[in-house]
Amino acid sequence: MSDDQKPYKNGFKFPEQSIRTKITEVSPNRLSTRGFNQEDLIENLSYSENVFLILRGRLPDEKEAKIFNHILVSFCDHGVTPPSTQSARLIASSGASINNAVAGGLLSFGKNHAGAIEKAMALFQESISGLNLEETDPDDENKRIALLAIEIVNRYEGESKRVPGFGHRYHDKDPRAAKLIDLAIQESAIGPHTKLALAIESILNEKKGICLNVDGANAGLLSDLGFDSDLGLGIFMIGRLPGLIAHAFEEMQEEEKFRRFCDLENIVYEGFKNKRIDDGEE
Amino acid sequence: MSDDQKPYKNGFKFPEQSIRTKITEVSPNRLSTRGFNQEDLIENLSYSENVFLILRGRLPDEKEAKIFNHILVSFCDHGVTPPSTQSARLIASSGASINNAVAGGLLSFGKNHAGAIEKAMALFQESISGLNLEETDPDDENKRIALLAIEIVNRYEGESKRVPGFGHRYHDKDPRAAKLIDLAIQESAIGPHTKLALAIESILNEKKGICLNVDGANAGLLSDLGFDSDLGLGIFMIGRLPGLIAHAFEEMQEEEKFRRFCDLENIVYEGFKNKRIDDGEE
Amino acid sequence: MSDDQKPYKNGFKFPEQSIRTKITEVSPNRLSTRGFNQEDLIENLSYSENVFLILRGRLPDEKEAKIFNHILVSFCDHGVTPPSTQSARLIASSGASINNAVAGGLLSFGKNHAGAIEKAMALFQESISGLNLEETDPDDENKRIALLAIEIVNRYEGESKRVPGFGHRYHDKDPRAAKLIDLAIQESAIGPHTKLALAIESILNEKKGICLNVDGANAGLLSDLGFDSDLGLGIFMIGRLPGLIAHAFEEMQEEEKFRRFCDLENIVYEGFKNKRIDDGEE
Amino acid sequence: MSDDQKPYKNGFKFPEQSIRTKITEVSPNRLSTRGFNQEDLIENLSYSENVFLILRGRLPDEKEAKIFNHILVSFCDHGVTPPSTQSARLIASSGASINNAVAGGLLSFGKNHAGAIEKAMALFQESISGLNLEETDPDDENKRIALLAIEIVNRYEGESKRVPGFGHRYHDKDPRAAKLIDLAIQESAIGPHTKLALAIESILNEKKGICLNVDGANAGLLSDLGFDSDLGLGIFMIGRLPGLIAHAFEEMQEEEKFRRFCDLENIVYEGFKNKRIDDGEE
Known part of the structure; x- marks a missing residue:
């Protein structure tokens, strides 16, 4: 392909050969x-x-470094309960190498698992950005965020959707979220995004007993630190990787090989039975 | 967790322990x-x-079997050009095992690569389903599909988007698409979805010289065979797997280890230079 | 880096920039x-x-095509029991895309899962190649293979190892292996590697009731077809991919989201309890 | 399957249903x-x-924490040159999600890439363990390690193999290794494994100008910290993950979509040409 055909051909753009970083x-x-x-x-x-x-x-700066460190530590592990950890252990138990086990764990992140942090970051960032808080005095800021929280909760309720970053399968009150917020208060590191998260929590808690979870708390803190919402899952993965490695290693060291999480007695076949290919010819 | 707490807790549904298939x-x-x-x-x-x-x-049935076989063969390989094949070869050259190379290749499928087939299937299926063709006579069917094609092309043009399944980076006329359509005509296996694909091609070809590609042709044929659009990528992967394996194996057998597709001379650094952490303390 | 530094530097060889295929x-x-x-x-x-x-x-040729087709079909699925299928379903249930689910399934192949086919192919190929059968008449060939089988079984027993390709977790007699061998006999496609597999089965069956499994039968047949043992896992993956896709799709369509194969009641914590970081300082 | 058949059947051990951690x-x-x-x-x-x-x-303890932190930071990034980073960028550019890009990067670790750290850890740990240094005085320890280094270098030279952890494709002197060793000296954290690494470096440097690389330095330090050699790749991955995420994110944000690292002009076809399937029949 000659240079003059590049970088466009048949409606497609061709990237340059060199890579910029x-x-x-x-x-x-x-x-x-x-x-x-x-x-x-x-x-x-x-x-x-x-x-x-x-x-x-x-x-x-010093304050940012402290908060960011708390965030990374808070993601470290949730035991054997998440599908990502179960995938990593399954793969490790089959004798695959540790990078396979970890990669398989990461592949489990999808709409229903580890998706909340980026959704919550996007929600908080779009909402706060819409308030144009730059010229607002603190009291007014708090009022406007409180009103925004009501509006958000109503909007999600109206669509019968859960607000991302709130509620937890195993915890009525996620202990990591509470500690992260306590530390951010002590360190005077609560910005508008985390204020919004807390205002939403206050409404959801009163109405339904639902609290901020680790994703929601960190979505607020990371947004206040200026992180793009498209980096939320990346930061979660950095925090969680040591846990995935510890589980894969434990499986390799301690357990019987070839784990299966379910066996014949847990599998119910509900399909067709006793069919035959009559002609016996391809 | 006791049984009475299941299957709902904190607003989450817990799946049953057994698995049905x-x-x-x-x-x-x-x-x-x-x-x-x-x-x-x-x-x-x-x-x-x-x-x-x-x-x-x-x-x-016999006709379905023939067409489905053509479809699977048509996806077999596009040489070293796709990012999936390049990923598989990169991984194989690093000494990883062949399943890693293949898995890495599959992970490359995303919005910009191998995404067109499911988008085209969804477009064809939603469009044809909207026509309610059940009670239509053949002449009328052809007319209504022709009108639908015009409407679709206009809609995509209006949004400055490409219609999925048409045009190819390397081919003005994708030889696989043309052959698949020829065979389907010979075998009287052109249904309404493939008719729609051909009607769109005829407009795009006249306007811009853009033809049906292998994804678009197969999207029509698979839709006529009754496949759910969510299976499009799966069927593509079945077709492409032998090619990925052949490339990974060739890399393992024939090539120098530790391939890099670009080296220092292709990498342009455009970031900061010569900064220093002054305090020297953490 | 100038050309004269290539392709060797610091004891490492650099591959060429172009790729040959x-x-x-x-x-x-x-x-x-x-x-x-x-x-x-x-x-x-x-x-x-x-x-x-x-x-x-x-x-x-026609006979090779028939046998190779039987081999690919025979690998198609083993239900929900293998860790690879369980990994694929776990990942699919988390809302990840179908290529992630399939890739995660492939990553489960390791020493303890799907490793037998390549080990059996290598064993059969090295053993038969050592016999130099080219100039041997058929009767003599059969005798020498029978002796070789005895030697192999004794060697593995001496090292307390299982001969790869024999025995199955769920089946005393793997129905796929028996059918594959029947068809190969009907089609006169039993070569020396499959003969060796059958000779080993006859000893193991008499001694311990252990039979040829699908990996062992196919290892013999693929070796007779001339496939390199490093392609064994690749061929298995081609055969198994449709099953993995069907399971991932079933999970996406039919099941509750966010499957976990074990939950709090199946997880036993056996580590430390109630420790404290006393100083409270980093 | 009844309980009395478990946990052994057909020579296979079945794991228990519950999971211990x-x-x-x-x-x-x-x-x-x-x-x-x-x-x-x-x-x-x-x-x-x-x-x-x-x-x-x-x-x-405080010293261990400092050294371990240095180790993790030292792995952070090597630009676009490694195949793992190139795989991650290829996958990101195809529109796949960030966890796919990262997982694809991790899958590139194999015999020829990122394998040196575990090999070096195993070498240092087996060698030092063989010395039974517990009862040795420091002078004697140094002498015995120096002799061991000579023996190791000779053994690898005799087998025409490279000692793992020494030499680097891009650096005559890996700046990270030198800094890690300096810091460990300042912090009095050089134990017998790192001493052995330095003794080997001294020989290889004199003979061939080959120096310790980042893997070799960290293999010594991690071994002195008591880490199992099977955790070497895991620790490397924790260190490298932020770099992989930064590259995937940069690709997603900054670059043209659908990167290919080579295109038609870099691909040389060396296979068969112009064959035909004559019979035209399946």
């Missing part, structure tokens, strides 16, 4: 990430500060 | 799939007839 | 695979003949 | 990991301390 510059004996020598990062940053740098392109 | 019944020394003994299937069915049975729950 | 030639409006126009393949080959062509680089 | 205890409104309330972990631990706790089952 702003993350890491590689040259012989030198690696620099987001402008910093990697030696400097290794010596001076905590892991969570380094993640903040890589994803946001700048260093966090 | 209509696909295969397993008992000691006996396997039957969709009601047929697997011995019967092994002896009497071609692979593509068997796939039809597994996915649709019934045997195909 | 013998599978499919792509040019505008033309696709040819293993030398054949894809239109020709679509019109004239069954899916299983086409798979044979793609993987082996040549067309099968 | 020592990682996290889940009960309503309470989550505790390795014995600690998750609220306590969120408030008091850095992410890397928490990873140490999850993987090792105990808290690190």
Whole structure:
């Protein structure tokens, strides 16, 4: 294909052959990430500060670093209950390597599992952005957020949908969410997105006893930290990876091989029976 | 958790512990799939007839079997050009096992790659279903489909979108689509969905020289065969798997290990430079 | 990096930038695979003949085509019992897309699951190749294979290992293996590798009631067809993919979302309890 | 299947239905990991301390925490050069979701990529364990490790193999390894495994100018911290995940869709040409 045919052909755009990046510059004996020598990062940053740098392109200040660290720790593990952890353990028990087990766990994230954090971030960010709070004084801000929360709860109720980031299969009150909010209050790190999350919780709790969950609390905090909602699942995965690895490793070390989570006695066949291909010919 | 708390808690529904299936019944020394003994299937069915049975729950008739076989063969390979094949080869060249290479290839299917078949099936099925053709005589049917095609092309043009299933990055005229349509004509297997695909092609071809591609032709044929549009990607994967395996195997056998598709000379760093963490303290 | 530094640097070999392939030639409006126009393949080959062509680089003869088709059909499904199928269903139930579910299923193949076919192919091929049967008359061939079988069984027993391809978790007698062997006998397609498989079965059956399973039967037949043992898992995956897709689709269509295969009542915590981080400081 | 048939049948052991774990205890409104309330972990631990706790089952002391944090940061990113990063970007550019891109990246880890860390850990741990250093005085320890290093280098040279953890495709001197060792010296955290790594480096550097790489340095340090060699890849993945996510996100945000790393002009077809299926019949 000659250059003049590029980059458009048959209505499709062809990407250039070279690849542009702003993350890491590689040259012989030198690696620099987001402008910093990697030696400097290794010596001076905590892991969570380094993640903040890589994803946001700048260093966090002290308060941001503390909150972001709490967020990453809070996602660490929910035992054997999530499908992602069960997938990772199933795959590990079949003798596959640990990266397969972890990858299989990550593939479980979908609409019904780990999808709430990005939905909640998008909801909080769109809603707050619509308020144009820049020139608002604090009292007025709080009132407007309270009204917005009522509007959101009513809208979701009207569509018979659950507000993302609230309620939990196993917990009436998700202990991680409560602790994250406590710490953010102590550290004066509650911004408008987290205020909105708390205002929604207050309504849902009064009406139905439903509380903020770990996804909802972190959706508020991450939005206040300025993270794009499309990074929500990525940050969750960073937080959860150590748990997935611990489960895969435990399965490899401790358990019988070839786990099945259900066996003949749990499987009910409800299909056709006793059919025959009569002609016996292909 | 006691039984009386199930299956609802905190607004979430819990699935039952047992699993119900209509696909295969397993008992000691006996396997039957969709009601047929697997011995019967092994002896009497071609692979593509068997796939039809597994996915649709019934045997195909002779004409259906022929068309479905053509469809599966037509997806077999597009050389090294697709990102899925490049991913599979990259992974194979790193020394990972062949199932990893294939899985990585499958993970490449997304909005921009292999997404057209399900979109085209959904478009054709919703459009034709809206016509209520059951009581229509053939001449009238053709006219109404022709009008529908005009309406569809106009709607997509109005939204500056491409109609899914038409046009190809590498081919002005996709040779697979043309052959599939020829064979379906010979075998009198053109139903209303494929008619609609051809009517759209005729407009797009006249206006812009854009033709039906392999996804569009198969979307028509599979819809005429009664397949749910949510099975489109699954059927494509069955067709493409042998190609992915051949590429992964070729990479493992023939090539230098540790392929990279781009190297320092193709990577352009456009980010920050020469920053320093001044305090030197965490 | 200048050209003179390539292809070796710091003891590593760098692959060339271009990629060489013998599978499919792509040019505008033309696709040819293993030398054949894809239109020709679509019109004239069954899916299983086409798979044979793609993987082996040549067309099968009529007998090879029949046997290879039986092999692919025989792998189609084992219900919900295998970890791969359970992984695929877990992932599908979480709302992930169908390619994720299938990829997760493929990642379950490891030492303890689907590993037997390649081990059996390697065992049969190395053993038969060591006999140098080219110049042997049939009677002598049978005797030497019978002796080899005894030697193999003794060797594995001596190392307290199971011979790969024999015995099955759910079946005393795997019905698929028996049917495959029957058909191969009818079609005069039993070569030395399958003879060896049968000779080993005869010993194991007499000693311990252990029979050939579907992996062992197909390992013999595929070896007689000339397939490299490194393609065993690939062929198994082609055979199994329709089953994985049917299960993922069934889960998406029929079942409650967010399946878990075990819940609080099945999980036993055996670790530490009630520890505290005393200093309360990081 | 009745209970008396379990857990053995046809020579296979069946796992129990329940699952045992020592990682996290889940009960309503309470989550505790390795014995600690998750609220306590969120408030008091850095992410890397928490990873140490999850993987090792105990808290690190202050020195261990520092070294382990350096290790995790050092793996963060190597730009667009590794196949894992290229796979993740390819998959992201096809419109797949971010967890697919990351999972595809992880699947690239194999014999030729990211395999060195576990091999180096196993080598260092087996070698040092064979020395029975418990009762040795420091001078004698250093001498015995120096002799061991010579023996190891000779053994690998004799087998024409590279010692795992030494040399780098892009760096004569891997800047990350040098910094990690400097910091470990400052923090008096060099144990026998890292001593062995340094002794091997000294020989290889003198002979061939080959230095310790990031995998080799971390293999020494992680072994001194008491990590099982089967956790090496897991720890690498935790360190690398943020980089993979940043690259996938950059691809999703910044680049043209449907990246291909090579196109028609880079693909050389070397297979058969112009064959025909003569009979025209299946």
